[in-house]
Amino acid sequence: MIWSQHYWWLLMPGLLLGIYAHLKLTSTYSRFLQAQPASGLSGAEAAREILDQAGLDSVPVEEIGGHLTDHYDPTKRALFLSPDNYHGRSLAAIGVAAHEAGHALQHQAAYAPLQLRMALVPVTQFATNAAFGLFGLSLVFGITKLAWVAVGVYGVMTMFQVVTLPVEFDASQRAKERLLRLGLVGSHERGAVSQVLSAAAMTYVAAMVSAVLDLIYWVLIARSGRRD
Numbered sequence: 001m002i003w004s005q006h007y008w009w010l011l012m013p014g015l016l017l018g019i020y021a022h023l024k025l026t027s028t029y030s031r032f033l034q035a036q037p038a039s040g041l042s043g044a045e046a047a048r049e050i051l052d053q054a055g056l057d058s059v060p061v062e063e064i065g066g067h068l069t070d071h072y073d074p075t076k077r078a079l080f081l082s083p084d085n086y087h088g089r090s091l092a093a094i095g096v097a098a099h100e101a102g103h104a105l106q107h108q109a110a111y112a113p114l115q116l117r118m119a120l121v122p123v124t125q126f127a128t129n130a131a132f133g134l135f136g137l138s139l140v141f142g143i144t145k146l147a148w149v150a151v152g153v154y155g156v157m158t159m160f161q162v163v164t165l166p167v168e169f170d171a172s173q174r175a176k177e178r179l180l181r182l183g184l185v186g187s188h189e190r191g192a193v194s195q196v197l198s199a200a201a202m203t204y205v206a207a208m209v210s211a212v213l214d215l216i217y218w219v220l221i222a223r224s225g226r227r228d
Contacts, residue, residue, distance in 0.1 A: 010213040010214070010216060010217045011213065011214075011217075013209065013213060014206065014209045014210030014211075014213050014214075015210070017205070017206040017209055017210070018203075018206040018207070018210060020202075020206070021199075021202040021203045021205065021206040022203065024199045024202055025068075025199040025200055025202065025203055027199075028092075028195050028196055028198075028199035029068070029092050029096075029196060029199065029200075030092075031092075032090060032091045032092035032095070032192050032193075032195065032196050033084065033088065033090045033092040033093070034090065035090055035091045035092070035189075035192055036089055036090060036091075037089065037090070037091050037094055037184070037185055037189060038185075038186050038189065039094075039183070039184050039185065039186075040089060041089065041094060041184060042086070042087055042088060042089045042093060042094075043081055043085040043086055043087075043088055043090075043093035043094055043096060043097030044061050044063075044081055044085075044086045044087070044097065046093075046094040046097050046098055046101075046179070046184050047061045047079055047081065047097040047098060047100065047101040048061050049182060049184060050098055050101040050102075050105075050175075050178045050179075050182065050184070051079070051101055051104060053178070053182055054104075054105055054108065054178075055108075056104055056105075056108060058077075059077055059078060059079060059104050060078045060079070061078075061079045061081065061086075061097075062078060062079070062080050062081070063080070063081060063082075063083060063086040063087075064080040064081065064082060065082070065083070066082055067082055067084070068082055068084075068085075068096075069082045070082050070085055070096050070097070070099075070100050071100060071103075072100045072101075072103035072104050072107070074103070074107050074114070074118050077104075077107070079097075079100050079101060079103075079104055080100075081096070081097055081100065085097050091185065091189055091192045091193055091196065092196050094179065094184065094185060094193065095175070095179075095192075095193040095196040095197055096196065096200070098175035098176075098178060098179050098184070098193075099171050099172050099175045099197055099200070100171075101175065101178070102170070102171030102172065102173075102174035102175040102178075103167075103171045105171075105174050105178075106167065106170065106171060106174070111167070111170065113163055113166045113167045113170070114167050116163050117160065117163045117164060117167055120156065120159065120160045120163065121160075123156055123160075124156060124157050124160045127153045127154065127156045127157050130150075130153050147218075147221065147222040148222050150218065150222070151215070151218045151219055151222050154214070154215055154218055155215060157211060158211040158212055158214070158215045160211075161204075161207050161208040161211040161212075162208055162211075162212075164204055164207070164208065165204055165205065165208055168200075168201055168204045169201060172197040172198075172200075172201060175193075175197065176190065176193060176194060176197070179193060
C-alpha cells in the first residue's frame with residue numbers, strides 16, 4: 001500500500017472500528033462463556049441437533065484447534081468448532097455453534113449470497129497478490145491503465161467483504177430461529193445468544209468498511225496518476 005496523509009484519513013475509521021469490534025467480541029464472548037444454558041447442551045450437541053433436524057445428518061461436526069476458529073467449510077460440507085465451543089456448555093458456545101450450523105442450512109437451501117461468496121473465494125485468493133503487483137508496476141512504469149486494472153482486481157476483494165455481510169447476518173438469524181424452535185435455548189436466553197452473535201457480526205462490518213475505504217484510496221491514487 002502507498003502511504004500518504006490521505007491514506008491515514010481513510011485508514012483510521014476502519015482501523016478503529018476493527019479494534020472496537022475485536023474488543024466487543026472478546027468481552028461479550030467471555031461473559032457468556034460463563035453462562036450455562038438451561039438445556040445443558042454443548043456447542044457440538046446443539047449444532048448436531050440443528051443439522052439432524054434439517055436432514056443434514058451427513059454433515060459432520062468436528063473439533064479444530066485454536067480460539068474462535070469456528071467455521072463451516074462448504075467444500076468439505078463439514079462444520080468445525082474450536083475446543084471452547086465444541087465441548088463448552090455455555091450460551092456463547094451454543095450461539096457460535098448454531099451460527100456455523102446456519103451456514104450449512106444456507107448451503108442446503110442454495111442461499112444466493114453464500115453461493116456468490118463461494119464463487120469469489122478462489123478469485124480473492126489470486127486477487128490479493130495480483131492487485132498489489134499491478135499497482136506497483138503502474139507506479140514504476142507510469143502506466144495509468146494498469147492502475148485501474150489493479151483497482152478492478154481489488155474491487156473483487158471488496159465485493160467479497162460486502163457479500164459476506166448478508167451471509168453472516170442470515171446465518172445468525174437462522175441460528176436464533178432454530179435454537180428457539182427446537183427448544184435448545186429458552187426465550188429468556190435469547191438475548192444472551194443475540195448479543196454474542198451481534199458482537200461477532202460487528203467484526204465482519206469492520207472488515208467491510210476497511211475494504212471499502214481501501215478501495216476508495218486506490219481509486220484516488222489511480223485518478224491522480226502519480227504517487228502523492
